[in-house]
Amino acid sequence: MNNFYVELVELYERNGFEVQSSLSPAHFPGYNLADIPFTYILQNGKRMCKGGGLSIVELMFLQCVTSIVKPKNIFVIGNAFGWTTLALGLMSKDSKVLAIDMCPRPEEELGVKITNDLGKQITAEITAIKAKSPEDVPRVIRDNFEGGIDFVLIDGGHNSIQQSADFETCKRSAKKQCVYVFHDVINFNMVDSFVEIAKSNSSLVSSLLFRTPSGMAISYPKEFYEDLNATVNAFTEKDGTVKMLHSNGKKETKLI
Ligand SMILES: C[S@@+](CC[C@H](N)C(=O)[O-])C[C@H]1O[C@@H](n2cnc3c(N)ncnc32)[C@H](O)[C@@H]1O
Numbered sequence: 184m185n186n187f188y189v190e191l192v193e194l195y196e197r198n199g200f201e202v203q204s205s206l207s208p209a210h211f212p213g214y215n216l217a218d219i220p221f222t223y224i225l226q227n228g229k230r231m232c233k234g235g236g237l238s239i240v241e242l243m244f245l246q247c248v249t250s251i252v253k254p255k256n257i258f259v260i261g262n263a264f265g266w267t268t269l270a271l272g273l274m275s276k277d278s279k280v281l282a283i284d285m286c287p288r289p290e291e292e293l294g295v296k297i298t299n300d301l302g303k304q305i306t307a308e309i310t311a312i313k314a315k316s317p318e319d320v321p322r323v324i325r326d327n328f329e330g331g332i333d334f335v336l337i338d339g340g341h342n343s344i345q346q347s348a349d350f351e352t353c354k355r356s357a358k359k360q361c362v363y364v365f366h367d368v369i370n371f372n373m374v375d376s377f378v379e380i381a382k383s384n385s386s387l388v389s390s391l392l393f394r395t396p397s398g399m400a401i402s403y404p405k406e407f408y409e410d411l412n413a414t415v416n417a418f419t420e421k422d423g424t425v426k427m428l429h430s431n432g433k434k435e436t437k438l439i
Contacts, residue, residue, distance in 0.1 A: 187273040188242060194269060194301055201225040205239040205396075217370055220396040224264040231297075232290045236266030237338075237366060238396045245336070245364065246274045247414045252362055252407060254278055254334030258324060260316045260349050261338035261366075263291060265298030271336070272307030280307055281327045283314040285339070316340070317352035324356040331358045338366035343376035350380050350402075362403040362411075363387070369398020388412075393420040 192202050204222040208214045221235030254275060259268050259282035268282040286292045295311040302309025314323050316339050324332060337349045350363060368377050377400045381389030387402040395418060403411055
């Protein structure tokens with residue numbers, strides 16, 4: 184049996200797309216850390232969509248978590264060209280995955296269509312729709328899931344106000360055992376909003392994931408602590424190491 188990631192690349196390629204993913208800016212001068220480490224779907228060398236998808240290591244994190252919590256009702260804010268929506272479906276073959284995108288451009292509208300087309304070729308039930316968070320979220324969840332959601336990827340608007348609003352609206356439609364994963368938290372300066380979410384939700388265990396290229400984060404119910412702690416630990420860095428690297432990095436910067 185193939186790995187979900189290999190199946191994902193094959194799925195796009197079989198349908199006439201190319202995948203560009205997880206490259207190092209050190210190997211491609213002129214590109215930066217917010218761009219080339221992530222995933223882009225191409226056709227004839229042209230990017231299909233502006234927003235980058237999760238990197239391979241970030242998908243691996245999702246696979247570690249979903250293999251433990253086995254979510255059935257998965258919700259994604261920010262579909263772009265369907266990369267992580269379809270990845271989640273391939274990881275959780277008997278799940279239902281619903282992704283929304285506000286589709287500011289025709290490219291994301293095409294992304295919704297292609298996600299639905301490719302979604303028909305895999306076992307999980309995949310639906311992508313044009314909708315905006317937070318205002319449309321209660322309705323789309325009510326219309327598509329019975330009993331609420333149990334896994335959320337928040338990867339829509341990349342600012343703190345939007346991230347907090349996305350979390351709050353999802354929480355209102357979520358089951359008690361819902362796991363929340365946030366993309367780009369460190370890269371897009373949304374740590375303050377995440378810390379506030381962590382502080383005001385004492386029933387959740389929250390952690391930044393320093394070993395992911397975008398600086399992802401997770402908040403999960405305390406009842407999953409024994410099951411998820413080792414996974415979260417494997418994708419983050421010890422507090423002491425984080426402090427030491429920040430401090431040493433500042434000294435290095437002064438020397439230059
Ligand atoms: C970084 S891309 C998502 C990538 C995708 N999660 C993946 O890994 O393949 C962010 C997407 O969020 C969408 N978006 C931004 N703000 C949104 C909002 N308020 N509601 C819904 N979608 C939004 C954008 O149109 C864009 O396509």
